[in-house]
Amino acid sequence: MKKIAFSMCLIMATLVILSVPLLAHAPPNTPPTIGTPIIQPSSPTYNAPATVSVNVTDQHSSVQNVTITYTTDNWKMVNTTLLASYNATTTTATAQIPALATGGHISFYVVAFNGNGIKGVNNNSGSYFGYDVAAPPSLITTTNGWIVTGIILGSLGAFAVAALHFLRKRPRTSSHPTN
Numbered sequence: 001m002k003k004i005a006f007s008m009c010l011i012m013a014t015l016v017i018l019s020v021p022l023l024a025h026a027p028p029n030t031p032p033t034i035g036t037p038i039i040q041p042s043s044p045t046y047n048a049p050a051t052v053s054v055n056v057t058d059q060h061s062s063v064q065n066v067t068i069t070y071t072t073d074n075w076k077m078v079n080t081t082l083l084a085s086y087n088a089t090t091t092t093a094t095a096q097i098p099a100l101a102t103g104g105h106i107s108f109y110v111v112a113f114n115g116n117g118i119k120g121v122n123n124n125s126g127s128y129f130g131y132d133v134a135a136p137p138s139l140i141t142t143t144n145g146w147i148v149t150g151i152i153l154g155s156l157g158a159f160a161v162a163a164l165h166f167l168r169k170r171p172r173t174s175s176h177p178t179n
Contacts, residue, residue: 029116031114031119031121032056032057032058032114032120033058033120034054034055034121034122035056036129037129043134044097044133045099046099046134049099050099051095053093054066055092056086056112058112058114058115061114061115061116063093063115065086065113066086066110066111067081067082067083067095068084068093069081069082070097070106072106093110102135102136104133105131106131107130108128108129
């Protein structure tokens with residue numbers, strides 16, 4: 001009985017020793033590491049896109065793709081996903097979020113997949129990343145707007161003066177018959 005127990009211990013030890021190299025080469029189930037995105041320019045305007053850059057790495061596999069999903073209506077109806085370009089040398093993913101012509105707030109998060117199909121997400125712990133875009137200036141608040149407004153008001157004023165002048169110079173006609 002002791003020989004059988006000893007033999008079983010040897011077999012178990014052999015299996016454990018042989019399986020260690022297999023476990024070392026098994027693909028790990030760890031997702032890619034996604035850094036904190038950087039937005040350029042730091043204060044995007046209504047008439048230019050914002051470039052989002054983020055560091056994405058994976059220790060056990062290569063990064064296969066990186067996407068940036070953004071919304072302009074606080075995740076109510078409009079969500080857009082952009083495929084980011086990925087530079088494996090610098091481990092930087094880059095995408096451009098289009099200009100927000102009316103101004104407002106843009107929220108976004110980053111998703112990355114590695115060569116093993118494992119997904120990583122950085123959504124800022126559920127708070128999302130984001131930035132505000134100032135609304136375009138109204139016509140009245142720009143210098144050209146003031147000039148146009150002045151021309152329109154001046155034209156209306158000139159028309160009003162001409163109309164009053166014309167009405168004063170018109171001969172008056174009488175509605176009473178003459179004898």
